[in-house]
Amino acid sequence: MSSALTEAPPTEETPLDPAALEQALRAIGETRYHHLHPFHRRLNAGALNKAQVQAWALNRYYYQSMIPVKDAAILSRMQDAALRREWRQRIVDHDGTCDADGGLARWLALTDGLGLDRDYVVSTEGVLPATKFAVEAYVHFVRDKSLLEAIASSLTELFSPMAIGARVRGMLENYDYVTPDILAYFDKRPEQATRDSDFALAYVLAHARRPDQQQDVLRALTFKCDVLWAQLDALYHAYLEPGNIPPGAFRPEAA
């Protein structure tokens, strides 16, 4: 398994069996998923001020807003109706059945609760360019790579339920302005993420049979971890170190 953990696993003569491939995928999460990032550790530990929590929620809104776009791009590449029926549920979960429903609306309840102006959030004007570049890289990835790689890049959701548990507990304990109702987004996600990632994992294990395909899916998951990690690097640099907010981005004192 160790070869599957390196940056570019060497081509092997024989493919991994499904259990070993799953183990290699999970090992990527254990070393690269963004629950390990210092920004998230500080968020959970109560070490951020309100402006920093606002910056996180504002930037993460951009990621949330592009997830249904990303899933629509994947959907558009699926030739099989049964597969599309499965995948479209992700879009329903995020977009809901009306403006007040769905994951995106619940994320806006969080930014509302943190005192951010909703029009400003939705405009995405104050989002860090680095956030936009990382998120758009994800959308382009699922358009340009194989369907197998596109599906594999969603496998970060294997790791999100445990990260969400720690985040919700930490935020409720540590920030008096954070209440269960503004964290409603996270109530639904563990169940949805588990359902979605179970499906995606089964798909990947069934379809990544050749060594080159297995390398592709391992790289796809690594890429996706990089997308999440880079967003937190950008937040950390801009909002946890003084004087680094790039031109045009959200400035807490002007909010």
Added chain:
Amino acid sequence: MSSALTEAPPTEETPLDPAALEQALRAIGETRYHHLHPFHRRLNAGALNKAQVQAWALNRYYYQSMIPVKDAAILSRMQDAALRREWRQRIVDHDGTCDADGGLARWLALTDGLGLDRDYVVSTEGVLPATKFAVEAYVHFVRDKSLLEAIASSLTELFSPMAIGARVRGMLENYDYVTPDILAYFDKRPEQATRDSDFALAYVLAHARRPDQQQDVLRALTFKCDVLWAQLDALYHAYLEPGNIPPGAFRPEAA
């Protein structure tokens, strides 16, 4: 002119005349071009250690390597042979006439001179994900936006000759391992950049006549400044603050 300096200039009833549009474009450079970034100020001032200069050259190689790809994407959208003849010179300048010639080869002479392994540089394996996301955002921008916006996004070259002068002087003065021959890349760039940006500016001033087109070109130049700025933010965060190198990126001690 002040309205043209804001994030999203309001639609005006009357367009700017060409001189005012040029002034508005130059004003974006004065406030957002990456010569103002603290990483470049430190690079020029001799405040970086060799590993940090290596990280800059390694990451910037990725940008350099994608410039001809970006220009080929623009070329592929031009319907006019005369325009293509003008633009293709940029690709010639970067790719040269053989492996030892051209801007990309001269950039590799710089990374060689800084002691980086050429295969490692060319592999781009150690490049920061945030660098890749920013550079790829630029390539996607010129593919997806109008040809006018794609050309306008190249106008950062209006500002590069003055930045290059300060950089070459500063690096030669301040780093004993930096010699004129490893900085040969920068010898040719001011003349090429001036020729290229004169052409692109004339094109933009001639074709951006309506207020909405003028807003588009101002936004395109702002976007491109963000692409350059985000690359330096990522370098600063990863290599000037301890403990922040993301998983998989260049680690000086292992070079």
